[in-house]
Amino acid sequence: MRGMLKAAFTALFLGALCALAPAEASAQTRDNVYAVGGVAVDETAANAAAAREAGFAAAQRQGYERLVRRLTVPQELTARGGPPQVDAAALDRLVLSVDVEEERRSGTRYIGRLTVRFDPSSIRTLLRQNNLTVVDTRTSPVLVAPTAAPDTPPETLATWRQVWTQGGFGDELAPLATAPETVQGAAGWPAAQAAAQSAGAASALFAALRVQGQTATATLTEVDSNARRDRGEVTARINGADAGALRAALASLAEQANARIQNDWKARLATGSGQRSRMSASAIYADQRQWERIKDALEGAAATIISEIRIEAVGTQGALVSFAFVGDETQLAAELARRGVSLDRSAYGPTLRASGR
Numbered sequence: 001m002r003g004m005l006k007a008a009f010t011a012l013f014l015g016a017l018c019a020l021a022p023a024e025a026s027a028q029t030r031d032n033v034y035a036v037g038g039v040a041v042d043e044t045a046a047n048a049a050a051a052r053e054a055g056f057a058a059a060q061r062q063g064y065e066r067l068v069r070r071l072t073v074p075q076e077l078t079a080r081g082g083p084p085q086v087d088a089a090a091l092d093r094l095v096l097s098v099d100v101e102e103e104r105r106s107g108t109r110y111i112g113r114l115t116v117r118f119d120p121s122s123i124r125t126l127l128r129q130n131n132l133t134v135v136d137t138r139t140s141p142v143l144v145a146p147t148a149a150p151d152t153p154p155e156t157l158a159t160w161r162q163v164w165t166q167g168g169f170g171d172e173l174a175p176l177a178t179a180p181e182t183v184q185g186a187a188g189w190p191a192a193q194a195a196a197q198s199a200g201a202a203s204a205l206f207a208a209l210r211v212q213g214q215t216a217t218a219t220l221t222e223v224d225s226n227a228r229r230d231r232g233e234v235t236a237r238i239n240g241a242d243a244g245a246l247r248a249a250l251a252s253l254a255e256q257a258n259a260r261i262q263n264d265w266k267a268r269l270a271t272g273s274g275q276r277s278r279m280s281a282s283a284i285y286a287d288q289r290q291w292e293r294i295k296d297a298l299e300g301a302a303a304t305i306i307s308e309i310r311i312e313a314v315g316t317q318g319a320l321v322s323f324a325f326v327g328d329e330t331q332l333a334a335e336l337a338r339r340g341v342s343l344d345r346s347a348y349g350p351t352l353r354a355s356g357r
Contacts, residue, residue: 032303033070033136034123036063037101037115038168040251044109051110056098060091063116067123070172072132073270074263084130094122101166113166135266137276138173140305140331142222142261143201145179145192148209156246160209163251169258174265175304176258177201187221187228200304200338202331205231207257209250214238216249220257225330231260276324279332280312281343281350283319290354291319297339297352298323305335321352 039062043054068083077083086094096117103112124134146164148157161178169176177199183192187206196204203224210217216238220231234256236249285291298309298321305326312320325332333343337355344351 032171033138033173034067034120035115035117035171036066036070036168037171038166039063039066039114039116040112041114042109042111046108048105048107048110051108052105052112055103055110055112056114057088059098059112059114059116060095063114063118064091064094067116067118068127068132069259070262071123071134071136072127073135073266076132080130080132084126084132086126094118094126115168135173135269137269137326138175138304139265139327140335141170141175141177141199141201143179143183143192143196143199143204144169144176144257145183145187145195145204145206146209147184147187147206152209152211155243156211157209159243159247160207160250163247163254164207167251167254167258169254172258172262174261176205176261179204187223189223189225189228192223193225197334197337200301200335202327202334205257205261207253209253211238211246216246216253218253218257220260231257234260276307276326278308278322278324279350280320280322281352282348283321283352285317285319285354293354294319294321294341294352297336297341297354300339301332301335305332 039059041055041058041062043051043058045051045054064086065083069077096119099115099117101113101115103110103114105111120136124136127134144164146157146161148160161181164176164178179192179195179199183195183204185191187204187208189204192204192206196202203222206221206223208219208221210219214237215235217233217235219233222229222231234253236252236256238249239245283291283294285294298306302309306323308324310322312322329343336343336352340355342353342355344353
């Protein structure tokens with residue numbers, strides 16, 4: 001009898017942990033949107049320490065401006081003339097940390113690529129006090145395939161890919177994941193499907209670069225399993241003949257393309273097409289290992305489109321879970337598939353299963 005009671009108590013205890021862990025993770029991963037990566041700085045000062053300090057200060061300022069644009073409605077921000085002004089001391093209080101991605105130092109110069117993490121509560125309060133709507137609901141990733149005209153020098157294509165991989169676009173509301181180099185050629189879903197599914201993306205954006213004289217242009221085409229959409233072009237002036245000038249122009253193209261994707265998602269939220277839905281699903285598993293994989297997938301997806309995860313009931317071979325998600329079921333299925341879990345419809349409703357072994 002004592003053994004049976006102990007087993008029952010252990011099951012209840014583990015069930016309580018299961019019910020708590022995903023919800024906590026959901027709250028934490030939603031705050032990822034308040035981190036701004038890929039912030040490039042190049043500062044010179046009287047000595048190395050002063051240059052590094054100036055670089056960190058510049059990164060905080062750049063990161064703040066990028067974050068405000070990420071979290072607000074473009075029309076509101078334009079109407080008020082840009083991000084709310086904050087002095088250095090106030091900005092410092094908004095920042096949780098500055099993390100180094102890459103840096104180079106000399107006696108008087110600091111060159112770095114940094115990630116600036118902001119306090120979510122303080123940022124939301126500041127924006128609302130300035131009558132700005134806060135938009136921090138995320139959706140599933142979009143796969144970006146940086147391609148180029150056949151006569152493009154290999155080093156230019158390499159830089160084009162680099163500005164996407166190092167731009168910090170993975171923390172956006174609509175995260176952008178860079179496709180592997182094997183995804184090349186004309187824009188089409190068959191070419192991108194495998195990489196998109198691996199990234200949990202329901203669509204792929206082909207960004208085709210061409211450089212003519214001092215002008216760089218990228219033609220944007222988005223594809224998915226059902227449609228092909230022309231996203232237009234973005235252009236940038238190459239102000240110089242060195243590699244730095246070219247990189248700055250290509251980075252501008254990537255930032256403009258990213259802005260289009262993000263503003264489109266925010267517009268969808270505003271019109272209701274990006275509304276949050278709630279789903280109850282049966283999780284089917286053969287053992288504890290498979291159940292852990294399902295929980296890990298839900299917890300991981302809380303970084304993008306899932307929130308408010310609840311485990312309603314747990315049995316030896318199945319559980320009932322519920323959660324909210326943004327977007328449609330195709331996006332949800334793609335995000336879970338990327339994390340090793342299939343989402344299917346059966347006579348019993350939505351069903352989750354660990355894929356493969």
